[in-house]
Amino acid sequence: MYLPGNASKARLREAENARRNRAEIVKAWSQGQVSRRDLIKIGLFTAGGALLVQNGLSPFARSAYASIPTGTPSSPLFGVQPFTQPMPRFDVLTRNPEPGFLNPAPTAEANTTQQLLNTALEGVRPGDTGPIEGRPPGPIWAHQDFNTLPPRIAVQVTQEGAKTNTTYNPGVSSSLNSGIDPATPIPVRFHPGLPIQDPLKVWTFNGTVPPKLLIGRYGEPILFRHHNRLPFDVTQNGGFGRHTLTTHEHNGHHGAENDGFTGAFFFPGQFYDYHYPIVLAGHKTINTTATDLRAGSPDDAGGITKVPGDWHETMSTHWFHDHMFSFTSQNVYKGSAGMFNIYSALDRGNEAINDGVNLRLPSGTAKSFGNLDYDVNLMLADKAWDANGQLFFDIFQTDGFLGDRITVNSAYKPFFEVERRKYRFRILNGAVARFFKLALSDGSPMIQIANDGNLLPSPVTLTQLDEQGIAERYDIVIDFSRYSIGQTVWMVNLAEHEDGRLPSKDLSIAEALSGNSPDPGVGKFLEFRIVRNPAQPDISQVPAVLIPNPDLSGIPVVRERVFEFGRGAGQPNNDPVTSAFGPWGIKTDNGSMLAADFGRVSAAPSFGKREIWTLKNGGGGWDHPIHIHFEECQTLARDGQLSNVPAWELGRKDVWRLRPGGDVTITLQFRDFAGMFMEHCHNTTHEDNAMLLRWEIDDKGAPFVRPLPTPIPTPQGVRFQAPDEILPTAF
Amino acid sequence: MKTRRPLFTAVVLSLMVGIAGGLAGGSSPAHAIVSIASSGMNTILYAGTVNGPPESVFLAGLAQIRFVVVRDPDFGKPPAVRLDIDLSNVFGVGLTTGTRYVTSGRQNLIRPLVATDVVDITFPFFPSGPGGFALARQALASFTVTYDVSTGRVTSATASTAVNVAP
Numbered sequence: 044m045y046l047p048g049n050a051s052k053a054r055l056r057e058a059e060n061a062r063r064n065r066a067e068i069v070k071a072w073s074q075g076q077v078s079r080r081d082l083i084k085i086g087l088f089t090a091g092g093a094l095l096v097q098n099g100l101s102p103f104a105r106s107a108y109a110s111i112p113t114g115t116p117s118s119p120l121f122g123v124q125p126f127t128q129p130m131p132r133f134d135v136l137t138r139n140p141e142p143g144f145l146n147p148a149p150t151a152e153a154n155t156t157q158q159l160l161n162t163a164l165e166g167v168r169p170g171d172t173g174p175i176e177g178r179p180p181g182p183i184w185a186h187q188d189f190n191t192l193p194p195r196i197a198v199q200v201t202q203e204g205a206k207t208n209t210t211y212n213p214g215v216s217s218s219l220n221s222g223i224d225p226a227t228p229i230p231v232r233f234h235p236g237l238p239i240q241d242p243l244k245v246w247t248f249n250g251t252v253p254p255k256l257l258i259g260r261y262g263e264p265i266l267f268r269h270h271n272r273l274p275f276d277v278t279q280n281g282g283f284g285r286h287t288l289t290t291h292e293h294n295g296h297h298g299a300e301n302d303g304f305t306g307a308f309f310f311p312g313q314f315y316d317y318h319y320p321i322v323l324a325g326h327k328t329i330n331t332t333a334t335d336l337r338a339g340s341p342d343d344a345g346g347i348t349k350v351p352g353d354w355h356e357t358m359s360t361h362w363f364h365d366h367m368f369s370f371t372s373q374n375v376y377k378g379s380a381g382m383f384n385i386y387s388a389l390d391r392g393n394e395a396i397n398d399g400v401n402l403r404l405p406s407g408t409a410k411s412f413g414n415l416d417y418d419v420n421l422m423l424a425d426k427a428w429d430a431n432g433q434l435f436f437d438i439f440q441t442d443g444f445l446g447d448r449i450t451v452n453s454a455y456k457p458f459f460e461v462e463r464r465k466y467r468f469r470i471l472n473g474a475v476a477r478f479f480k481l482a483l484s485d486g487s488p489m490i491q492i493a494n495d496g497n498l499l500p501s502p503v504t505l506t507q508l509d510e511q512g513i514a515e516r517y518d519i520v521i522d523f524s525r526y527s528i529g530q531t532v533w534m535v536n537l538a539e540h541e542d543g544r545l546p547s548k549d550l551s552i553a554e555a556l557s558g559n560s561p562d563p564g565v566g567k568f569l570e571f572r573i574v575r576n577p578a579q580p581d582i583s584q585v586p587a588v589l590i591p592n593p594d595l596s597g598i599p600v601v602r603e604r605v606f607e608f609g610r611g612a613g614q615p616n617n618d619p620v621t622s623a624f625g626p627w628g629i630k631t632d633n634g635s636m637l638a639a640d641f642g643r644v645s646a647a648p649s650f651g652k653r654e655i656w657t658l659k660n661g662g663g664g665w666d667h668p669i670h671i672h673f674e675e676c677q678t679l680a681r682d683g684q685l686s687n688v689p690a691w692e693l694g695r696k697d698v699w700r701l702r703p704g705g706d707v708t709i710t711l712q713f714r715d716f717a718g719m720f721m722e723h724c725h726n727t728t729h730e731d732n733a734m735l736l737r738w739e740i741d742d743k744g745a746p747f748v749r750p751l752p753t754p755i756p757t758p759q760g761v762r763f764q765a766p767d768e769i770l771p772t773a774f
Numbered sequence: 775m776k777t778r779r780p781l782f783t784a785v786v787l788s789l790m791v792g793i794a795g796g797l798a799g800g801s802s803p804a805h806a807i808v809s810i811a812s813s814g815m816n817t818i819l820y821a822g823t824v825n826g827p828p829e830s831v832f833l834a835g836l837a838q839i840r841f842v843v844v845r846d847p848d849f850g851k852p853p854a855v856r857l858d859i860d861l862s863n864v865f866g867v868g869l870t871t872g873t874r875y876v877t878s879g880r881q882n883l884i885r886p887l888v889a890t891d892v893v894d895i896t897f898p899f900f901p902s903g904p905g906g907f908a909l910a911r912q913a914l915a916s917f918t919v920t921y922d923v924s925t926g927r928v929t930s931a932t933a934s935t936a937v938n939v940a941p
Contacts, residue, residue, distance in 0.1 A: 482896070486896040486912045486914065487912060488898040488900075488910035488911070488912055490907065490908070490910075502907060503878060504878045504898045504900060504907040504910045505878065505879075505898065506879070506896035506897055506898050506912045507881060507895065507896055509881075509882055510882065510884075522908070544849075545884070546884055547854070547884070547886065548884060548885055548886055549881075549883040549884050549885065551893070551894035551895065552894075552896060553894065554894075585907075585908060587904055587905065587907075610848055660809075661809075662809050662846065662847075662848050663809025663810065663844035663845050663846045663847070663853075663854070664809070664844075664846030664847075664848050664849045664851055682842070687840070687858065689880050689882065690878070690880065702856055702882070702884075703809065703844040703846075703854060703856060703884070704809040704810040704842065704844040704856075705842070705856070
């Protein structure tokens, strides 16, 4: 997908010109100056969603020189060599006691206090006012259970352009962070030898790198106040990205008002209060008197505070990211992504406490919970940059945008110093369209302990992990005691792409290390340097039993639904805010293949019930990592059979790669909370073009109504309208 | 001084290989999805000895290869093969201690459909019993799968070699 490094000057020049030309179109589209419909009318975009094949314009043009689809020149390295910078640990967000910290104090319903609006915002006239909070107003979007689960921790973040980090908190000592001095300011760049990013090119949480880590524990609700400090002027986006935001806590068991619904976005100058109760699913029906020690939260003295709910629903590794309708890929790529570690009685983040409940996974011992010493978050993402070293993105690559430079925690091919002991790595695929398949360069075993947010029923020992689709999280344990001090081993990507639709070939380790792959994303991307023995003996464990699945056998299935993910989608609606346009779509219960419309209700399962959903890949030339919001699901079958479900997918999940021509059957319940949620491809290019649907739980009783009104945000406030469409099988 | 670990210590071992049941399960028409050209399952007798500390281990058993050949009528790209290689029915015996070993190797791979595809995978093996997985070592298995490209069906599959991986 990238031109080879030895491409001719003429070929590179043509490709660069094509990139500039289409960048202008990207800019106009992303800034709202033209719509996809406009581009179709003027003949630059096909009804199928692709930019027309025109030499010197289209990324898909088979140019006179470029035989590779995008024909994009390689991202220049400015002489930088791989594995010459330390990998930064995540930047831990400050936890503040609440009530008392946030001003104004959070409210159950959206805070509609008016403020004078900046006239640079679209549709704003001088003197216009709008609410300070962008959350849709009224009881339907009020925080559910706000009075019974009031916030005890406040975390306040901004979204803003790139700036130097002067408050880095890795949560560990410098010796456990490859020698990085947290007091040294950190500008936003992918390597010390690469250019500093322009504030319009990179938009991150707090405007800084490394990416942010949220720490939580069960029974301790968090109020996550997100301030939008992006430019008021929609055209000030560096050529891609949209300044409106909606933040998804993936895959929180929260009310829909906190889920980052794609149509519940907020504007620059506003904030949005997300209330994360952090409860065990089923907390209103199972173990309601909180008598089971396994359903618990770590207290500050090494003990357990029991909480209601089913301990089998305990979750561990989440992440949070932007979910702006039609702009998720651009905004996440620009930096709107962080991770969220949730601690529990079982997954304590303390490897020393031996109380018969704590699983004692690799972590550390100093704190009662949440030790990060040997519990490391890794966010993998492929990036690309232009001749000036500035981040580059191409929204017209509707197959899926691929970068040619692999980053870990926003650092280009770094190294990480480790001790001779066990480490837990929480690995997130934070890419737009790239799948990874990971192995150690020497083929050494790794133990997979979790898939997505959930610890597995039993650990699985592997030498090569399965493909990891976008948004999937794999928690693994690597025991570095098998190595000697001074040795080095690399993490290697085996999944080779030709385009963004799916990996074209899973390579052997030797093939991936050979350097012969045309995909620059293949091969070594993270170097582990074994630097010393641990100061204390490694007492961490990987128990043979982790978290068995909840037993659903006694819960009747009331409904089965089928969702097929494919191409050739139609869009019967013309609402310029709610409906998207693109080649990708979803067919519900054998209906029409439909492009996304967040005003359309595609499914409305009943509150408190269980259903079986089958997710089908409608083609053989692509794969889709399908994400279902809100509830963790159990995988019943792949291609119709349970025996096709590998051991590492036998726990709960929230993202499934369908595989080419494949299907997955899952079961899920709808408990505790209600509102409108989503289901979509997490290849965010596919999601934005327009493989996403809305489903909702709307029969929980007041204030919910069937169907739910659709929010239409504006700077002056959110209005509501009736759904554009309700599919015949929705209810 | 930094010492780089060797990638694979390629010790080719004596090996007994055969196909149990030939194309067990055979190639069958796929279910109704138009993009699937064929699917089926092969079971291959796999055996070999992996050397290295703490002891050499004789591994033997049935490797199961499930394949699904998928077409791409939308973009017209060449067909691909989804391979599911399951080595969980391969077991081992420690040649010094008699310790029983198990494997947990299963790989889901996407590969281009070519007449002959050599697929190398690593897999872990470890002592059976509680906590054994934490003592896992690794081995390399190499499978040669031949296809009738015109029909997209497997014509043969063999485990052609096995090598140690550096301990």
